[in-house]
Amino acid sequence: MRQKNKGRKIYKTKEKNYYGKSPVAKFFSTGLTVLLFGGIVFIGYSVAEPIINHTKKAGDKISSALNTSEDIQEATEAATDETSDEPSGADQNTAASNKQTFELYRAYALRTNDMVNTASVKDALSRIQKSSEVEYVEVPLKAKGGYIYYASSVYDTYLADAVQSTITLDEIVTAIKNAGYKPAAVVSTFRDNILPLTFPDTGYKTYDFGEMWIDDDYDAGGKPWTTPYSSAVQNYLSAIVGEISEAGFERVICSDFVFPQFRQTDLDLLDPALSRSDRYMALTSAANLLYDKIMSSGSRMLIEVSAADVICGRADVLQPMLLTANTVVVNIDIDEISHGVSDGWTVYEFEGNASDMTVKMLDFIGDKLDDFNVIIRISGTSVPTEDLIKAKDELAAHGYQSYVIG
Numbered sequence: 001m002r003q004k005n006k007g008r009k010i011y012k013t014k015e016k017n018y019y020g021k022s023p024v025a026k027f028f029s030t031g032l033t034v035l036l037f038g039g040i041v042f043i044g045y046s047v048a049e050p051i052i053n054h055t056k057k058a059g060d061k062i063s064s065a066l067n068t069s070e071d072i073q074e075a076t077e078a079a080t081d082e083t084s085d086e087p088s089g090a091d092q093n094t095a096a097s098n099k100q101t102f103e104l105y106r107a108y109a110l111r112t113n114d115m116v117n118t119a120s121v122k123d124a125l126s127r128i129q130k131s132s133e134v135e136y137v138e139v140p141l142k143a144k145g146g147y148i149y150y151a152s153s154v155y156d157t158y159l160a161d162a163v164q165s166t167i168t169l170d171e172i173v174t175a176i177k178n179a180g181y182k183p184a185a186v187v188s189t190f191r192d193n194i195l196p197l198t199f200p201d202t203g204y205k206t207y208d209f210g211e212m213w214i215d216d217d218y219d220a221g222g223k224p225w226t227t228p229y230s231s232a233v234q235n236y237l238s239a240i241v242g243e244i245s246e247a248g249f250e251r252v253i254c255s256d257f258v259f260p261q262f263r264q265t266d267l268d269l270l271d272p273a274l275s276r277s278d279r280y281m282a283l284t285s286a287a288n289l290l291y292d293k294i295m296s297s298g299s300r301m302l303i304e305v306s307a308a309d310v311i312c313g314r315a316d317v318l319q320p321m322l323l324t325a326n327t328v329v330v331n332i333d334i335d336e337i338s339h340g341v342s343d344g345w346t347v348y349e350f351e352g353n354a355s356d357m358t359v360k361m362l363d364f365i366g367d368k369l370d371d372f373n374v375i376i377r378i379s380g381t382s383v384p385t386e387d388l389i390k391a392k393d394e395l396a397a398h399g400y401q402s403y404v405i406g
Contacts, residue, residue, distance in 0.1 A: 105251075105302075105327075105375050107136035107184060109406035112164075115139060115149035118171050125179040129389065136251060137181040138404060139172055141244055144256060146194030146226075154239045160198040169247035184251035185244045186304070189237055189286070191256035193223035202226050202233045204260075206269045213270060215260050225260050228282040229273065237286070238293050245297035252294045253329055255304035257283045257317035280316035284323055291324045302375070304329040308336055310365045312343035320371035327373040329404060332361050334380030334388075354383050354391040362398045377404035 114124035121139070128134060141150050148163045150172060157163050176183040196203030196212065203224040204213040216222035226233045245252050259279070260266075267275045273282075287303060294301040303323070307330050309315040320326065334354050341348045348364065350357040358378055378391045385406065392403050 105136065105402040105404075106134050107138050107404040108134045108181075109138040109186070109377070109379065109404055110140065111381070111406070112140050112143050112147070112149055115141075115165050115167060115172075117165070117167050118175060121167065121172060121175045122179070125175065125181070127385075128179075128181075129385075134405070135182055136184045137176045137179070138184040138186050138251075138253060138406075139176070140188075141169075141185045142187040142240060144188045144191050146188070146192035148240075152240065153243050154236070156195075156199075156236060157240070160195050162194050169244065169249075173248045182251075183249045184253060185249040186253045186255060187237070187241055187244065188256040189254055189290070190226050190228055190233070190258060190283075192226040192233075195226050195233070195236065196224035199232065200224075202230050202236070204270060204274075207271050208269075213266065228257075228259075228286045229271070234286055234289060237290060241290050241301075242293050242297060245294045245299035249299055251302055252299050253302045253304050254287065254290055255329075255331075257287055257303065257305075258309065258314070259283075259316065261314070280319055281322070283317040284319050287317055288322075288324045301325050302327050302329050304331055304377070306330075306336070307332040307361050307365055308341045310368055311341055311348060311361070314343075318368075318372070326371075327375065328369065329375045329377050330365070330369065331377040331379055331404075332358055334358075334378070334383045334391075336380075337361060354378065354380065354387040355394050358391040359394050359398070362395075362400075366398065373402075374400060375402040375404060376400045379404075379406055 108128050110121070110124045114120050125137065128137070139149075142148055146160070146162055148157050149165045149167075150163075151166050151168050152158075152163055173183045200212055204227050205211060206213060212224055214222035214224050228234075241252055241254070259274070262270070262274065273279060291301045303317060303325050305315040305318060305328060310318070310330060317323070318328065334357055337348075337350045337357055340350065350360055358376075362376070376392075376395050378388045380388065388405050392405055395401070395403055
């Protein structure tokens with residue numbers, strides 16, 4: 001509703017008539033036109049519906065194969081058709097008719113350091129306050145940055161050296177259920193800085209020379225990102241969410257459907273598609289593909305966005321007429337917003353305790369979320385859990401009954 005420029009550099013990791021007629025002629029011409037038009041209408045009516053029904057079903061889902069190395073090694077292609085600037089009415093109606101039914105969702109989120117082994121998961125579960133009315137426990141299985149915190153069956157997770165834990169999905173699900181909760185998984189999608197290091201074609205590249213783009217100078221810790229325009233990245237994510245949902249996780253929360261915060265100097269060197277006003281369609285298309293994969297495995301998908309991105313207008317994936325999923329988790333990260341949030345023109349300042357910051361953020365972003373079923377997540381690694389729980393108590397006054405703590 002209501003961004004500070006730091007120069008970025010591009011670094012390389014090379015890969016790359018009209019004629020007059022008599023009255024009689026006009027009469028016959030008119031008659032032939034009427035007959036021809038009638039025949040076209042009849043034929044069109046006869047064949048249009050079968051064609052439409054066929055095209056609705058063809059080619060909508062990404063590959064479910066667990067080994068995606070061959071796809072990743074190949075050159076990637078755009079996920080959206082640049083010839084279409086706006087979604088068709090049929091696409092809008094399809095998305096609107098597939099909306100999920102909303103229900104109360106109350107969850108506690110574990111952290112990546114809780115995912116070392118079964119003992120650490122059980123220990124974290126024992127610390128959940130029973131009085132918090134929590135029904136679900138969320139576990140970070142693919143975290144921001146790209147690391148995997150379970151023993152994945154997806155071969156490319158090992159080729160990319162992304163796997164950080166030997167605990168299996170079955171062990172995680174069993175531990176959560178034995179503690180009296182329902183299992184939910186969190187998967188970061190395009191904020192992956194690991195995959196492009198092994199498979200450069202999955203990252204952003206300069207348009208003219210095919211050199212790898214990174215988000216800052218190497219000396220300042222610059223990293224590559226995966227791009228939603230890569231079909232190989234989509235296959236990689238599809239394989240991951242597929243095995244997770246098939247393992248018994250009742251909810252899969254997919255986060256980080258985002259583009260990096262490109263400067264104009266970056267955009268000048270990258271694919272022109274990234275400067276288009278409709279680039280969000282690459283994100284919504286990927287979200288819908290993952291939704292289909294998760295739903296086909298008997299689970300349900302939620303989309304998580306950052307409250308800071310919402311307030312700054314950077315939550316590009318929030319397109320209600322395009323998204324199949326309409327339940328959104330909005331993450332109010334107290335650590336992130338405590339330093340202020342800038343959209344390039346306005347600096348939004350947040351002071352006080354976690355409750356104060358939560359209330360202020362809800363005041364700013366509430367009207368931006370009207371088209372979605374909303375779950376508020378209150379997080380922050382530097383904030384005591386007790387403070388997060390207190391902040392949660394402020395949600396009901398703003399009309400939010402569903403929440404995630406941590």
